[in-house]
Amino acid sequence: xxxxxxxxxxxxxxxxxxxxxxxxxxxxxxxxxxxxxxxxxxxxxxxxxxxxxxxxxxxxxxxxxxxxxxxxxxxxxxxxxxxxxxxxxxxxxxxxxxxxxxxxxxxxxxxxxxxxxxxxxxxxxxxxxxxxxxxxxxxxxxxxxxxxxxx
Numbered sequence: 001x002x003x004x005x006x007x008x009x010x011x012x013x014x015x016x017x018x019x020x021x022x023x024x025x026x027x028x029x030x031x032x033x034x035x036x037x038x039x040x041x042x043x044x045x046x047x048x049x050x051x052x053x054x055x056x057x058x059x060x061x062x063x064x065x066x067x068x069x070x071x072x073x074x075x076x077x078x079x080x081x082x083x084x085x086x087x088x089x090x091x092x093x094x095x096x097x098x099x100x101x102x103x104x105x106x107x108x109x110x111x112x113x114x115x116x117x118x119x120x121x122x123x124x125x126x127x128x129x130x131x132x133x134x135x136x137x138x139x140x141x142x143x144x145x146x147x148x149x150x151x
Contacts, residue, residue, distance in 0.1 A: 006087065008065065013100050015069035026070075031061035040143050042084040045127045050084050058087030068093070076102050080123045082146060118145040 027033060032054070035041065041054040049055075058064055068086025071093060075081050081090035088096065096102075114135050121131045128146075132139045 006059065007068065007096065009096070009100055011065050012069055012072070012096070015065055016072055016100065016102060019073075024066075026063040026066040029063050030067060031057040031064075038140055038143075040083075040147070043082070043128065043143055043146060044084075045129070046125045049089075054084070055087060058084070061087075068096075072097055072100075072102055078119070080119050082119070082122045115145040115148065118142050122146055 032042065035054075041050045044050055058067075061067070064086040066086075068088055071081075071083075071085035071088075075093065076097065081093055083090070085093065114137070118131050118135060121134065122128075122142075126134075128139050128142050131142045135142065
């Protein structure tokens with residue numbers, strides 16, 4: 001499902017360029033705010049899409065642009081794209097970042113830190129269970145590492 005046509009790029013540019021807009025607690029108003037983070041449908045395993053129900057929430061979400069802008073800003077700083085934000089997957093966000101002229105910086109990652117290693121493995125298209133096994137932690141912990149990096 002390609003949701004890029006539903007993105008108001010001018011609004012997105014405004015949000016990306018206004019750090020106060022994405023620092024506000026928009027996530028409390030998100031359509032997905034009531035989903036337990038123990039099995040986050042927005043971080044599916046490789047090659048899988050979020051459920052239809054999850055993406056339907058994105059379409060009707062009042063803060064989908066803020067969600068998407070948050071991901072784009074953090075991804076431009078960290079150089080890693082994963083998960084679904086504002087109804088868009090990593091490839092769609094890559095296209096959006098290019099279209100709105102948002103550069104992606106390459107950053108140094110300390111692979112001794114589990115959160116950095118989890119992000120690196122996920123960027124290499126490793127599944128969450130595989131990352132958890134490699135790090136010796138639970139899948140929930142991996143989701144926390146990934147979500148904390150993107151938030």
